Amino acid sequence: MKTSIFKTLAFAGTALVIGLSSCGNGGDKTTDANAANDADKQILGAGATFPYPLYSKMFSEYGKTSGIQTNYQSIGSGGGVKQIMNKTVDFGASDAFLSDADIAAMPAPVVEFPTCLGADVISYNLPGNPELKLTPEIIAGIFLRNITKWNDKKIAAENPGVSLPDMDISVAHRTDGSGTTFIFTDYLSKISDDWKTKIGAGKSVNWPEGELGGKGNEGVAGMIKQTPGTIGYIELAYAIQNNMSYAQVKNAAGNYIKPTIQSTSLCANGDIPADTRISITNSNVDQAYPISSFTWIILYKEQNYNNRSKDKATNLVKELWWMIHEGQAQTAPLNYAPLPPKAVTAAEAVLKSITFGGQPILQ
Amino acid sequence: MTPYDIQGLQGRRVKDRIFTSLVWGLTFSCLAVVFIILFYIFEKGIGSLNWAIFSQNPKPVGENGGGMLNAIVGSLMVVSIAAILAIPVGVSVGIYLAENRGRKLSDRIALAVDVLQGIPSIVIGIVIYVWIVKPTGKFSSYSGSIALAIMMLPPIIKNTEETLILIPTTLKEASLALGASYFRTTMKVMLPAGIGGIFSGCIIGIARIAGEVAPLLFTAFGNPALNFNILKPVDTIPKVIFTYASSPYDDWHRIAWGGSVILVSFIILLNTIIKIFESRWKVQF
Numbered sequence: 001m002k003t004s005i006f007k008t009l010a011f012a013g014t015a016l017v018i019g020l021s022s023c024g025n026g027g028d029k030t031t032d033a034n035a036a037n038d039a040d041k042q043i044l045g046a047g048a049t050f051p052y053p054l055y056s057k058m059f060s061e062y063g064k065t066s067g068i069q070t071n072y073q074s075i076g077s078g079g080g081v082k083q084i085m086n087k088t089v090d091f092g093a094s095d096a097f098l099s100d101a102d103i104a105a106m107p108a109p110v111v112e113f114p115t116c117l118g119a120d121v122i123s124y125n126l127p128g129n130p131e132l133k134l135t136p137e138i139i140a141g142i143f144l145r146n147i148t149k150w151n152d153k154k155i156a157a158e159n160p161g162v163s164l165p166d167m168d169i170s171v172a173h174r175t176d177g178s179g180t181t182f183i184f185t186d187y188l189s190k191i192s193d194d195w196k197t198k199i200g201a202g203k204s205v206n207w208p209e210g211e212l213g214g215k216g217n218e219g220v221a222g223m224i225k226q227t228p229g230t231i232g233y234i235e236l237a238y239a240i241q242n243n244m245s246y247a248q249v250k251n252a253a254g255n256y257i258k259p260t261i262q263s264t265s266l267c268a269n270g271d272i273p274a275d276t277r278i279s280i281t282n283s284n285v286d287q288a289y290p291i292s293s294f295t296w297i298i299l300y301k302e303q304n305y306n307n308r309s310k311d312k313a314t315n316l317v318k319e320l321w322w323m324i325h326e327g328q329a330q331t332a333p334l335n336y337a338p339l340p341p342k343a344v345t346a347a348e349a350v351l352k353s354i355t356f357g358g359q360p361i362l363q
Numbered sequence: 364m365t366p367y368d369i370q371g372l373q374g375r376r377v378k379d380r381i382f383t384s385l386v387w388g389l390t391f392s393c394l395a396v397v398f399i400i401l402f403y404i405f406e407k408g409i410g411s412l413n414w415a416i417f418s419q420n421p422k423p424v425g426e427n428g429g430g431m432l433n434a435i436v437g438s439l440m441v442v443s444i445a446a447i448l449a450i451p452v453g454v455s456v457g458i459y460l461a462e463n464r465g466r467k468l469s470d471r472i473a474l475a476v477d478v479l480q481g482i483p484s485i486v487i488g489i490v491i492y493v494w495i496v497k498p499t500g501k502f503s504s505y506s507g508s509i510a511l512a513i514m515m516l517p518p519i520i521k522n523t524e525e526t527l528i529l530i531p532t533t534l535k536e537a538s539l540a541l542g543a544s545y546f547r548t549t550m551k552v553m554l555p556a557g558i559g560g561i562f563s564g565c566i567i568g569i570a571r572i573a574g575e576v577a578p579l580l581f582t583a584f585g586n587p588a589l590n591f592n593i594l595k596p597v598d599t600i601p602k603v604i605f606t607y608a609s610s611p612y613d614d615w616h617r618i619a620w621g622g623s624v625i626l627v628s629f630i631i632l633l634n635t636i637i638k639i640f641e642s643r644w645k646v647q648f
Contacts, residue, residue: 052606053611053612071585073584088501217611
């Protein structure tokens with residue numbers, strides 16, 4: 001009896017091993033024939049969570065025509081920078097451009113270029129869901145906890161005709177390190193010296209006391225939805241998908257701008273430096289929504305490393321080239337803002353500078 | 364009986380009732396939590412279970428359908444390879460501990476196993492990242508399996524040890540007295556006698572790692588395509604639930620709930636198997 005149990009187990013174990021190994025052979029045939037066998041056609045990327053839905057759509061579309069199989073994992077902007085630094089991925093992605101310290105820490109020169117734009121909206125829960133108009137001073141005041149009542153004179157002065165309730169403002173923010181927080185605090189640091197000296201900009205900051213924390217866009221959105229009188233910042237795409245009410249913000253040119261894909265895209269209509277490392281929050285473009293930012297892709301300038309083939313490098317750069325051209329058609333349906341022409345030109349120059357063995361990959 | 368005694372007796376009865384109802388109440392609330400969670404998961408997820416979830420790879424936002432075939436295959440691959448790696452090692456260590464009780468080395472090993480059990484899973488993931496992924500420069504399914512295998516070891520070792528200790532020494536002595544070698548005694552007498560306990564230890568180990576996402580984030584990594592190669596990254600069910608649940612899209616939330624139902628059903632199945640084995644293969648002494 002006992003030995004038969006052992007035999008059964010041994011048999012099951014062997015069967016499992018054989019099954020797994022035969023799967024290994026059989027699988028390659030059944031999966032996409034163009035892609036699975038050819039390591040040069042498999043691209044691996046990782047980083048920012050914010051553009052993940054867009055990238056997964058773009059890579060799926062590109063794969064259909066080119067046979068390139070791209071695996072993008074949304075592990076966070078910080079993770080994306082770390083993985084490209086460790087050379088475990090073909091490209092990294094980040095919602096914040098590389099700091100000078102990050103660039104210095106890289107084992108080899110890297111390049112980065114923007115792929116699309118995102119915006120933070122200021123969303124709130126008030127009786128009647130009025131569309132509020134907020135100035136930079138009011139936003140900084142609310143998030144610094146200097147303005148604590150919804151019927152504060154400063155808010156009322158900008159919103160004639162809106163009946164503001166005598167209600168405490170409760171403020172919600174992200175607790176996890178996020179590109180969304182970076183964009184928002186970067187904006188606040190530009191418009192408020194008080195914010196700049198007390199709190200500063202970063203992916204996670206020391207928020208003033210008495211604010212609520214939530215994880216992810218959904219965490220902050222949940223707090224806003226559940227508690228009347230709550231205000232917080234979330235991504236534009238998230239707010240549109242979930243039908244949340246959000247404010248018009250007075251931009252640097254003095255106009256009240258509703259956050260839309262178009263007004264976000266306009267932010268980047270100014271001049272872009274050659275390395276594309278530019279913060280475009282508080283843009284002075286006339287009709288631009290001020291709390292917006294690029295999201296970047298990072299890769300090595302010299303692609304001949306870790307025994308990579310030239311074919312793989314060429315496939316990678318061609319795919320990235322497609323992302324800033326044909327791929328831009330995927331942005332608007334998913335509520336991302338496409339790159340304006342000047343940014344595309346800057347990104348083109350970056351991609352053309354990428355080399356393999358010293359020779360430019362794109363002719 | 365003096366009045367004093369009766370008074371004391373009543374007091375004890377009251378105490379008895381209080382504690383009985385307390386135990387009942389706490390037991391019930393504990394069970395209620397389990398059932399509420401299960402009910403909630405199945406209520407939300409059962410509707411999103413369809414053939415597509417089991418037969419299709421994920422699709423990008425905005426395209427209807429799509430499933431998690433890649434993650435189901437990936438989870439099976441990562442978990443079964445982890446089991447193949449961990450079970451021989453775990454059972455061997457368990458045998459050593461049971462056979463060498465009281466020795467200095469055994470005490471240290473037992474302490475090490477306890478410490479290993481307490482190490483957060485994310486730390487194990489990072490260690491494997493530094494040991495395997497970073498030097499090879501590649502995320503891979505097998506590195507995830509190694510991380511999970513390390514997590515599986517403590518329950519396997521402990522169950523093996525505890526089961527073998529319970530086997531009467533007379534059984535072992537009888538085998539040795541008949542001239543069987545030490546190796547034969549262990550393999551043919553001790554292990555078969557304890558197979559029920561050892562097997563449930565292995566399944567407890569599998570149940571423990573099947574829902575883990577933290578050790579896989581930087582090892583098995585993830586892959587939207589179907590992959591059978593252990594040298595390449597793969598998706599796993601918990602990882603897909605984690606990614607999809609934090610996305611803003613309803614369709615992805617639906618798939619995440621479906622994945623939760625699959626995962627929870629798998630764990631319930633494993634626990635049922637443990638119960639069956641324990642009752643069927645229990646050797647009475």
